[in-house]
Amino acid sequence: MAFPVRTCALVGRFADPRIAETVGALLPHLHGRGVTVLVADDAALPLGAAVTRTPEAQFGARADLVIAVGGDGTLLHAARLVARHGVPLLGVNRGRVGFLTDVLPQDMLPSVDAALTGELTVDERPLLSARLVNAKGAVAEALALNDVVMQKHDSGRTLDFETRVDGRFVNFHGGDGIIIASATGSTAYALSCGGPIIEPHLPVLVLAPICAHTLSNRPIVVSSASLIEVALQERSDTQAHVSCDGVVLGEFAPHDRLEVRTAKECVTLLHPPGHDYYKLLRSKLHWGRGALER
Amino acid sequence: MAFPVRTCALVGRFADPRIAETVGALLPHLHGRGVTVLVADDAALPLGAAVTRTPEAQFGARADLVIAVGGDGTLLHAARLVARHGVPLLGVNRGRVGFLTDVLPQDMLPSVDAALTGELTVDERPLLSARLVNAKGAVAEALALNDVVMQKHDSGRTLDFETRVDGRFVNFHGGDGIIIASATGSTAYALSCGGPIIEPHLPVLVLAPICAHTLSNRPIVVSSASLIEVALQERSDTQAHVSCDGVVLGEFAPHDRLEVRTAKECVTLLHPPGHDYYKLLRSKLHWGRGALER
């Protein structure tokens, strides 16, 4: 990371009025600090905005900091843009904290100032690397912060597939698919599929089947040093694809192979002082005293 | 039902060698009983087979009995063909009983004889009626024995939708979709999504969310006399469809409305003597003494 920050990229759905309002307060503040602000070529910002329009693909090379304004989905998008460049990310949410975007609008300006001068807590989160190899040897690859998902699509028919961990056969599965989530992603899609909450810095992954036929087919926690492999069984009506953090990587056919491992790259999240993972959980999951009174 | 049975339709994936073997034993037996056998126009049967090739759509009008050879999916297909005609169904499975196909190959011939003479247990199962109304008023309709499912497809993005029961607002949901299952269908897809097992003759339905964001968004059991309505929230990236027993009925867009109610029609299943729902459950779900030893 380079401090003080001279160039900052802004990521968000600026057409959303709530986001626009937040950005409207943020831009003059950054300007006043002498920071150059990059936004995407096609960003829905007013014409006169004091920003430099740049292809998103260059954010990684040019920005010292990325500020994602919106929900966790926006931060995941920003993370993909800069994952290979080590640019730190600050996530500002729209009224409620997210698992990844934990700065509230009212705390934004002091948090941004602290980010500009390198005073925020640095939180390195490992990425997953997905590799989709088809029968002809062609390869598609992508990184994911939360999860790599192999899932049925289009048809209503379920999938038959098998999983391996470090070459060892784990199981034949029948169901809608499987999630391979990082510890960070354990509170995203995997949680909806019965997976556990995993403290984000533990060296583990979780394999969570999606709507498994076999009810004992429970989520499995494995080492983050493991190679996970998924292959489809041959069936005439199979339609599946692989997605990384919700973005489709490609079709997945019988005889294709999906490989997932921990990437060498990390994402660097910045947190305001007092960041507390369990406080975040309590807020996001509606835990607390009130809930006890049944 | 007309007895004795003079015309019997056979349904199955005859290209599967295990199915073909079963059918190979069944055809001469039916022939010997003087029964005319209907199969689909394009059925993968040997040329010389003593069968009458007929469009499947005519099975309902022409057959006195349908024998489905295969898994529960095959019986669901057969049920759709004859649902509006009240033709009884006998399901022969391929080695393991299914929830709907509970005659084993070795018991097939005596069961068929009993079916021909009307001696089997008759089991009427109500159907669900799905009605998909789009913003322009166009309507698609279908029946389902197990379930009507509204579900995301293609993209990895989840859906925001709302449900109503008899006009009363139930919930805003975020997740992959929702299953409206009959009591019969409670042991199919809904079970994989955390739904309960429901005795098949109870006058109830179950609404089971698929991979709900909110963990307290549990399956709800409602009256089978209720009208269930589902509507999507507007979101730019929404891609959803509705399927009935796994067959896609149509795309489902914001401003469309899905209505599900119990149909007037029933499906008539025939069971061999000694049919026992709980025995079937124990077998299908691997319950039993052995499982206790942990």
Next chain:
Amino acid sequence: MAFPVRTCALVGRFADPRIAETVGALLPHLHGRGVTVLVADDAALPLGAAVTRTPEAQFGARADLVIAVGGDGTLLHAARLVARHGVPLLGVNRGRVGFLTDVLPQDMLPSVDAALTGELTVDERPLLSARLVNAKGAVAEALALNDVVMQKHDSGRTLDFETRVDGRFVNFHGGDGIIIASATGSTAYALSCGGPIIEPHLPVLVLAPICAHTLSNRPIVVSSASLIEVALQERSDTQAHVSCDGVVLGEFAPHDRLEVRTAKECVTLLHPPGHDYYKLLRSKLHWGRGALER
């Protein structure tokens, strides 16, 4: 029910300051309406309070109305007192609605007035009847509004037991016990054990295993006209008991038999205008739009 109400019993943990405050507002109001107020002999109320101290066991015979002030546990206690007498119950909660106590303190006085003159919505809820028969023929019996529970106690060892529905064998279970819940009780203990939400007027019960060894041992919805039987397997270290709405009915040993069926008696709940079951669910289970933003 007798209207206008002349005698009203008050039930609650009056030693709790929040309850005492509510009762402090309620007593003069009832007095002003000319209503005689019964409280338990040992009620923790100030000496000068204008109440008639009466054994709780006489509330059923003497009161025209019971007001339960507190949580659902308080209303369950009140329901046991009057179940055999058909006295209606009004439940006032302490700041948050409960499933059974749905009048908030701020709405209490108008709701009480409406209850006194018979203007509230009447909601009849069937009770469960539990019968515990030991090997020597001795019998213990009780009613329950929410659930009858057979559960291990004391030792850490799990139980082996079997269940029957209308004499048909259902399953051998291994685990911590089983809940037989009414539709009303589906949102109480059974929900914590993976059971479904059941609309309270449906003619069904749910059998929900507690921490079952076998993961496919899912909750089962059966007819409320059914007789449910539970028996323990012989094991040297078995320690189990049966409770009704959380109150222990008795020890449960191998060779004992628990029978649960729907009772002839109902509990009559009174609801304020606008009572909406789904609104209650949304509030209690933290459903809603906000929950969608992940």
Next chain:
Amino acid sequence: MAFPVRTCALVGRFADPRIAETVGALLPHLHGRGVTVLVADDAALPLGAAVTRTPEAQFGARADLVIAVGGDGTLLHAARLVARHGVPLLGVNRGRVGFLTDVLPQDMLPSVDAALTGELTVDERPLLSARLVNAKGAVAEALALNDVVMQKHDSGRTLDFETRVDGRFVNFHGGDGIIIASATGSTAYALSCGGPIIEPHLPVLVLAPICAHTLSNRPIVVSSASLIEVALQERSDTQAHVSCDGVVLGEFAPHDRLEVRTAKECVTLLHPPGHDYYKLLRSKLHWGRGALER
């Protein structure tokens, strides 16, 4: 470990005829190998059996090897006896493998021979250390291989309690209790409470609430280097105790504190060649191809 083994302790419920039969084959075999066999003082063995009766408490100091014959419960008992002495354990099951007792009777004699000469696979499993501190400072301590459980007993009333990880507040819980399981214990009680399967050598623990009121109160995976603390909220009707691997350690009252951490000691399991954790899972959890045909 000392090889060759000269003294071997046998642990099991010898009164069970299936266990007695296995032991009947084992004793002469060990005798023939010149091994002294220790059994408990009160072991239910025939009078003439060629064994040395010894208090179980001395097994740890005197035996070079312990053979547990029975289920996983028997091996857990044996593990407690020798945990502080590093004596290796071989588990022989009675017909079906357990998670810990993975030698089948028919493979017993060659496995025992291999154990005697140190040829089996050595599998070190960390233990949990539980420390129960009451308000007066008195302390009870025990080790556990699978889990430490704090749980209600006797009454039907649930518990209100709070948890901390390394001093950080995690949550207020309402429910039946909580399981702190090792990775090894993830497939025992914690699995019945919705916990994940965890590969046994990962440096993590799982905190699994038992029948939590709040449905989003999901199992949490934390570092095995963490200190877990549990404390009860004050409530008049609280009755709780703590157990280690199913053996009660003591009562647990408000103002008491339960501390759980990874112990310095390990248990040494011996496995036959070809031991495969995932094969064990597939067998124990009824996974597999057959299960797919729904």
